[in-house]
Amino acid sequence: MAVAPNMRSSWPRVWAGIAGAAGAAVLLLVLVFGLHRDPGAIPSPLIGRQAPEFVLPLFDGGTLATPALRGRVVVVNFWASWCVPACYEEAPHLQRIWDRYRDRGLTVVGVNIQDQDRLARDFIARFGLTFPNGVDRLGTISIDYGVYGVPETFLVDRKGRIVHKYAGAVTEEMLVSEIEPLLADADGASP
Amino acid sequence: MMAMLGFLSLMLAVGCAAGGLVTLLAGHRLRHDPARAAWGRAAAAGLFAGVTLAVVMMEAALIGFDFSIRYVAANVNRATPLLFRVAGLWGALEGSILLWAWILAALTLLVAVKYRGRHPDLIPSVLTVLFGIALFFVGVMVGPANPFARLPVVPPDGRGLNPLLQNHLLMAIHPPLLYVGYVGLSIPYAFAMGTLLSGQHRDEWMTLTRRWTLVAWTSLTAGLLLGARWSYDVLGWGGYWAWDPVENAAFMPWLVATAFIHSSMVQERRRLLRIWNVSLVILAFLLTIFGTFLTRSGILASVHSFTQSLIGPVFVAFLGLVMVASLLALLARLPQIRDEGWLDSPLSREAMMLLNNVVLLTMAFTIFVGTIFPLIVEAATGAKVTVGPPFFNRLFVPLGIVLLMVMGLGTALRWGRSGAEEMRKLGWLIGITLLTVTALGFAGIRGAGLVALGAVCFVTVAQVGEYVRGALARRAATSESFPVALRSLFALNRQRYYGYLTHLGLAIVITGIVGSQSGRIEVQRQLLVGQAMQVGGYTLRLDGLVALPGADKLVVAAPVAVFSGNSTALAGSPGSPGALDILRPSENFYRQARTPVPTPAVRSTWRQDLYVVLMAFDPAAQSAVLRAVVTPLVSWIWVGGTIMVIAGVLAGWPSHPT
Amino acid sequence: MAHRHNDRAWRTGVALLIAVTLLAAGIAAAKDPEARAQAIAAQLRCPVCQNESVADSPSELAAQMRTLIRAKVAAGETDQQIVDYFVSKYGEWILLEPPRRGPLWIVWLAPAVALLGGAYLAFAYLRRSMVGREVGTLKR
Numbered sequence: 001m002a003v004a005p006n007m008r009s010s011w012p013r014v015w016a017g018i019a020g021a022a023g024a025a026v027l028l029l030v031l032v033f034g035l036h037r038d039p040g041a042i043p044s045p046l047i048g049r050q051a052p053e054f055v056l057p058l059f060d061g062g063t064l065a066t067p068a069l070r071g072r073v074v075v076v077n078f079w080a081s082w083c084v085p086a087c088y089e090e091a092p093h094l095q096r097i098w099d100r101y102r103d104r105g106l107t108v109v110g111v112n113i114q115d116q117d118r119l120a121r122d123f124i125a126r127f128g129l130t131f132p133n134g135v136d137r138l139g140t141i142s143i144d145y146g147v148y149g150v151p152e153t154f155l156v157d158r159k160g161r162i163v164h165k166y167a168g169a170v171t172e173e174m175l176v177s178e179i180e181p182l183l184a185d186a187d188g189a190s191p
Numbered sequence: 192m193m194a195m196l197g198f199l200s201l202m203l204a205v206g207c208a209a210g211g212l213v214t215l216l217a218g219h220r221l222r223h224d225p226a227r228a229a230w231g232r233a234a235a236a237g238l239f240a241g242v243t244l245a246v247v248m249m250e251a252a253l254i255g256f257d258f259s260i261r262y263v264a265a266n267v268n269r270a271t272p273l274l275f276r277v278a279g280l281w282g283a284l285e286g287s288i289l290l291w292a293w294i295l296a297a298l299t300l301l302v303a304v305k306y307r308g309r310h311p312d313l314i315p316s317v318l319t320v321l322f323g324i325a326l327f328f329v330g331v332m333v334g335p336a337n338p339f340a341r342l343p344v345v346p347p348d349g350r351g352l353n354p355l356l357q358n359h360l361l362m363a364i365h366p367p368l369l370y371v372g373y374v375g376l377s378i379p380y381a382f383a384m385g386t387l388l389s390g391q392h393r394d395e396w397m398t399l400t401r402r403w404t405l406v407a408w409t410s411l412t413a414g415l416l417l418g419a420r421w422s423y424d425v426l427g428w429g430g431y432w433a434w435d436p437v438e439n440a441a442f443m444p445w446l447v448a449t450a451f452i453h454s455s456m457v458q459e460r461r462r463l464l465r466i467w468n469v470s471l472v473i474l475a476f477l478l479t480i481f482g483t484f485l486t487r488s489g490i491l492a493s494v495h496s497f498t499q500s501l502i503g504p505v506f507v508a509f510l511g512l513v514m515v516a517s518l519l520a521l522l523a524r525l526p527q528i529r530d531e532g533w534l535d536s537p538l539s540r541e542a543m544m545l546l547n548n549v550v551l552l553t554m555a556f557t558i559f560v561g562t563i564f565p566l567i568v569e570a571a572t573g574a575k576v577t578v579g580p581p582f583f584n585r586l587f588v589p590l591g592i593v594l595l596m597v598m599g600l601g602t603a604l605r606w607g608r609s610g611a612e613e614m615r616k617l618g619w620l621i622g623i624t625l626l627t628v629t630a631l632g633f634a635g636i637r638g639a640g641l642v643a644l645g646a647v648c649f650v651t652v653a654q655v656g657e658y659v660r661g662a663l664a665r666r667a668a669t670s671e672s673f674p675v676a677l678r679s680l681f682a683l684n685r686q687r688y689y690g691y692l693t694h695l696g697l698a699i700v701i702t703g704i705v706g707s708q709s710g711r712i713e714v715q716r717q718l719l720v721g722q723a724m725q726v727g728g729y730t731l732r733l734d735g736l737v738a739l740p741g742a743d744k745l746v747v748a749a750p751v752a753v754f755s756g757n758s759t760a761l762a763g764s765p766g767s768p769g770a771l772d773i774l775r776p777s778e779n780f781y782r783q784a785r786t787p788v789p790t791p792a793v794r795s796t797w798r799q800d801l802y803v804v805l806m807a808f809d810p811a812a813q814s815a816v817l818r819a820v821v822t823p824l825v826s827w828i829w830v831g832g833t834i835m836v837i838a839g840v841l842a843g844w845p846s847h848p849t
Numbered sequence: 850m851a852h853r854h855n856d857r858a859w860r861t862g863v864a865l866l867i868a869v870t871l872l873a874a875g876i877a878a879a880k881d882p883e884a885r886a887q888a889i890a891a892q893l894r895c896p897v898c899q900n901e902s903v904a905d906s907p908s909e910l911a912a913q914m915r916t917l918i919r920a921k922v923a924a925g926e927t928d929q930q931i932v933d934y935f936v937s938k939y940g941e942w943i944l945l946e947p948p949r950r951g952p953l954w955i956v957w958l959a960p961a962v963a964l965l966g967g968a969y970l971a972f973a974y975l976r977r978s979m980v981g982r983e984v985g986t987l988k989r
Binding site: 013016017020021024027028029030031032033034035037042043 | 514
Binding site: 427428429430433434435436463530532533534535536537542545546548549550552553556557560561564568571572574575576577578579580581582585586590593713789804806818 | 887891892894899900901902905906907940941942943944945946947952953955956959960963964967968970971974975978979980
């Protein structure tokens with residue numbers, strides 16, 4: 001058990017030095033990596049999967065059932081009237097997308113969450129939104145879509161698969177670049 | 192104007208820190224050089240003066256609403272009360288770095304003055320290290336985290352402090368205490384590093400820094416305690432500790448400092464653990480930097496709150512620099528600081544302190560791993576995982592129990608080698624503990640709670656036993672009465688007997704934690720005015736909704752009458768006598784925040800707390816959503832923690848030579 | 850001789866400590882639906898909060914999640930099914946403690962390795978220091 005002092009002097013020193021330096025280097029690398037990522041960006045496990053079905057009671061009466069939309073490209077937008085400024089920024093863009101593509105097989109669906117009925121209706125009136133818009137009172141739809149905050153927007157292809165998720169405000173340009181190939185793709189393919 | 196002056200004084204501080212560093216480094220080879228020592232002191236004074244002036248300017252700007260300064264505009268608005276304008280200094284990143292630098296400058300000056308003419312071969316090296324650290328902090332402020340940065344356009348009003356911070360008086364003292372603790376740990380670090388740099392000493396630094404370390408530890412303890420209290424009083428979930436990165440960042444250095452306080456005694460007595468102690472002090476200091484980095488760089492921020500700033504990379508660089516420098520210094524001097532003493536027996540107090548170090552360090556390591564593990568996983572696989580409270584709670588239960596066992600054993604055993612007397616003592620201890628555990632078991636306590644309470648009992652009896660034995664021995668020797676003998680024990684050996692008091696305080700804290708974790712009852716319900724709800728032996732009746740406009744906020748309170756017993760007959764009879772209490776939970780609407788901040792109302796007794804939160808209300812319908820939590824033994828945490836802090840203060844209080 | 854005696858005491862102590870730890874780790878109990886829902890909510894991270902569980906968060910999303918959990922408990926789903934549902938929607942990120950499988954075991958085992966490794970090192974150090982005592986006594 002007794003180790004000669006001169007043997008103990010150099011080797012543990014070298015090893016301790018190497019171990020310490022390696023540990024420090026790994027830690028620093030991890031921290032540097034950590035600084036270069038966005039802690040808010042959490043990938044959705046739903047991408048590529050079948051979009052959850054739902055039945056949405058609409059603000060202007062009636063309901064919307066997603067199976068009826070099969071064969072169309074669908075933009076599902078989760079929003080709230082208190083979501084300033086992102087929801088206010090994107091609302092006109094969503095309306096333009098609806099105007100532009102509704103006849104080419106695209107539907108925009110607004111899902112209002114965590115909100116008050118009157119404020120939500122004011123919001124719709126303010127932006128003159130004409131696409132189907134309804135309220136998810138219990139939050140079951142938003143949880144089904146794994147929604148974190150508002151706004152979040154999901155892009156669903158003609159086969160009902162989620163192809164893209166946007167966290168934060170969307171713009172017309174962002175959506176157009178994704179929507180065009182989806183519409184074109186399915187135009188040629190058999191339904 | 193103030194921004195200008197403030198920035199200039201920061202420049203002065205940078206100059207002094209750099210000057211001091213260079214002078215002392217250049218003079219490193221020439222020991223016993225009084226002129227250089229005098230320059231070092233002057234630089235320390237200049238550093239302190241510069242940072243103090245900057246603090247004064249910043250406070251003047253905060254108090255005087257100088258919204259041309261970005262920091263002021265971001266953290267104060269015209270409705271912010273004076274106290275929170277003053278406290279705005281530590282409300283955000285740049286200000287808290289300024290506070291940090293200020294405390295560090297004060298400590299540097301204190302070291303320079305206090306040890307003037309003493310230890311001439313050590314103190315210049317110590318000051319060199321302190322200047323190096325100070326240079327980083329003041330340097331950061333003239334660079335990426337300039338507290339005096341100005342806005343191109345002066346806004347008419349500022350945004351105001353985060354309302355969670357403005358909603359409680361503790362905010363005014365909790366951060367400074369924590370920072371005194373953090374920065375205080377750089378003193379033992381500077382002394383240890385100075386020792387390595389000068390290559391002259393081996394054990395002196397420890398004796399010299401004993402009181403500094405104790406002050407830092409006590410401040411950290413108080414800071415953690417007040418942080419827990421703030422969390423309980425403000426956040427409205429009925430808990431006091433959430434393993435939040437901010438809390439973890441303070442808890443890790445506390446654990447390591449606690450380990451050091453114990454192992455330093457082993458070094459003083461046995462000339463052992465020298466390398467270990469230097470490593471602990473380095474680790475504690477690194478953890479304070481790491482903790483500041485974690486909480487201030489935005490690296491662990493949650494969803495939708497991402498901010499990119501240069502602070503992160505700068506702190507990583509400094510962390511790396513400190514690690515490399517410390518490691519090199521330690522390795523270079525390794526042969527000189529090898530142990531000279533020996534241990535007599537594993538059945539000794541020093542052996543238990545060694546084990547206590549193992550457990551405390553494992554705890555710190557657990558938090559560390561849990562904190563950076565999500566980063567490692569993401570770096571390696573791209574997947575996101577969470578390491579949250581259930582993980583830490585699960586692991587800290589067994590670790591805490593082991594720690595208590597070691598604490599009890601360490602108190603019962605003696606230095607050197609324990610003999611028959613200690614074995615008898617242990618027999619008694621184990622006997623009493625087993626009896627208590629049996630009694631508690633019959634009282635219906637089960638599982639981990641039972642084991643933990645058994646360990647608490649073991650620790651408590653061990654400490655009380657020491658007091659009783661010591662006082663009895665003293666009474667026999669001096670014919671003092673028992674209480675007098677007990678009191679003179681504290682005067683004779685403060686470190687030891689206040690140390691036991693800290694252990695007792697911790698035992699009380701842990702009892703509170705066990706109680707509050709195991710017996711919590713929670714109910715959430717919507718009530719109309721006049722309706723009642725039951726929670727854990729109380730009946731609560733909503734008696735109304737009251738709006739109270741204040742200067743900086745609108746308060747909506749819901750008076751709730753509390754009755755004991757599960758009676759439903761109370762509904763609809765306002766003002767009925769027999770109410771135990773009227774609680775007024777409220778929601779506070781600050782103009783700088785969209786969502787209201789709740790202020791819970793608490794009825795606290797030694798047995799349990801009734802904690803009522805107003806979650807939502809509807810004035811039209813005269814209804815409110817109340818959340819009521821009954822938690823056993825919460826107040827024990829505050830009592831035990833206060834005892835720990837008081838014991839720390841008294842143990843470190845300057846003693847008068849008798 | 851005294852040396853060996855101490856060793857034995859030492860090992861007994863270590864064994865005792867381990868036994869106590871294991872005892873503390875093993876706890877389970879049957880629960881009513883509300884407690885089950887509460888326990889499930891406590892395992893899930895509130896998506897819109899800073900480091901809060903679904904059980905503790907006052908946010909509306911967390912409240913809706915709690916309602917959904919209660920509904921699923923009432924509908925007869927098992928705890929595992931309910932937790933799996935949330936993982937399928939939000940990813941493993943939503944679990945407040947990392948699942949114990951594959952490489953994620955590392956974070957669970959690291960503290961144990963540290964504790965046992967540390968104890969071993971302390972033990973080795975003690976033995977070495979006690980050898981030093983014999984040398985020291987001789988020198989005296």
